Amino acid sequence: MNIDLHCHSRASDGLLSPAALVGLAAARGVDVLALTDHDDLSGLEEAARAADEHGIRLINGVEISSVWRDELSVHVVGLGVSTDDVELCGGLERIRHSRAARAERMADSLAKAGIPGALEGALTYAGNASLLSRTHFARFLSDNGYARDTRSVFNHFLVPGKPGYVEHQWALLEDAVKWIRSSGGTAVLAHPGRYGLPRATMRELLGEFRDMGGEAVEVLSGSHSPEQFREFAMLAKEFGLTASRGSDFHGPGESRTELGALPLMPPGVTPVWQSW
Ligand SMILES: [Zn+2]
Ligand SMILES: [Zn+2]
Numbered sequence: 001m002n003i004d005l006h007c008h009s010r011a012s013d014g015l016l017s018p019a020a021l022v023g024l025a026a027a028r029g030v031d032v033l034a035l036t037d038h039d040d041l042s043g044l045e046e047a048a049r050a051a052d053e054h055g056i057r058l059i060n061g062v063e064i065s066s067v068w069r070d071e072l073s074v075h076v077v078g079l080g081v082s083t084d085d086v087e088l089c090g091g092l093e094r095i096r097h098s099r100a101a102r103a104e105r106m107a108d109s110l111a112k113a114g115i116p117g118a119l120e121g122a123l124t125y126a127g128n129a130s131l132l133s134r135t136h137f138a139r140f141l142s143d144n145g146y147a148r149d150t151r152s153v154f155n156h157f158l159v160p161g162k163p164g165y166v167e168h169q170w171a172l173l174e175d176a177v178k179w180i181r182s183s184g185g186t187a188v189l190a191h192p193g194r195y196g197l198p199r200a201t202m203r204e205l206l207g208e209f210r211d212m213g214g215e216a217v218e219v220l221s222g223s224h225s226p227e228q229f230r231e232f233a234m235l236a237k238e239f240g241l242t243a244s245r246g247s248d249f250h251g252p253g254e255s256r257t258e259l260g261a262l263p264l265m266p267p268g269v270t271p272v273w274q275s276w
Contacts, residue, residue, distance in 0.1 A: 013250060034079055040131065041060070076180065091179045219269060220262040233265075
């Protein structure tokens with residue numbers, strides 16, 4: 001079984017429509033796909049119809065932007081969430097609202113640095129302002145010659161201390177976990193290798209996440225190295241968390257890992273899908 005439990009469509013900052021994304025997953029041999037747009041469930045209906053057509057199984061997912069210990073931005077993937085849970089939908093709505101306000105301040109900051117029109121520019125890559133993320137601004141900056149490609153944008157812009165960076169009041173990590181669980185979903189700590197935490201702090205994060213009700217961790221992530229696959233497999237076992245597998249695919253040519261292209265789960269861990 002080819003299982004990919006983390007990817008993005010145009011409902012957040014992916015390049016493909018939900019239907020096109022599911023079509024690509026099917027063409028790439030994915031059997032089970034979770035669509036996990038940032039703080040948004042609006043792509044799931046279209047994705048479900050496409051999954052029916054292609055005969056693949058779609059898991060309703062979301063990726064919630066949250067904050068741990070007041071400073072570290074941590075992503076939590078929810079798998080198998082319900083799309084009409086009041087608590088989850090209300091929480092996501094608040095995040096999207098503050099995302100739109102942040103986008104305006106990001107554009108103001110870029111304008112002060114001599115880059116006009118960033119809000120309108122970024123909006124050409126997103127359906128509306130409540131979806132705007134750094135990725136959309138990065139596409140605008142690279143397509144307009146301010147950086148070589150979307151990745152090198154982050155050497156000069158949109159990060160702390162550089163033009164275009166604006167802090168965001170995300171949800172608290174414990175709230176993100178709570179909303180996911182209240183809607184019947186499983187909370188998965190996304191791409192832990194990306195947070196750049198020292199070993200001891202990573203262990204504290206995993207322990208606290210589990211104690212809040214988190215159940216799984218992405219062992220196989222498109223942003224992990226093979227060494228990190230092994231490292232997080234060990235940590236998953238140690239902390240009694242199940243293991244997830246997700247490419248974090250955003251679009252052709254933009255992601256390091258293609259849909260469904262990750263290796264098999266390392267032996268000895270319990271996959272998050274074991275109980276499905
Ligand atoms: Zn993420
Ligand atoms: Zn993601």
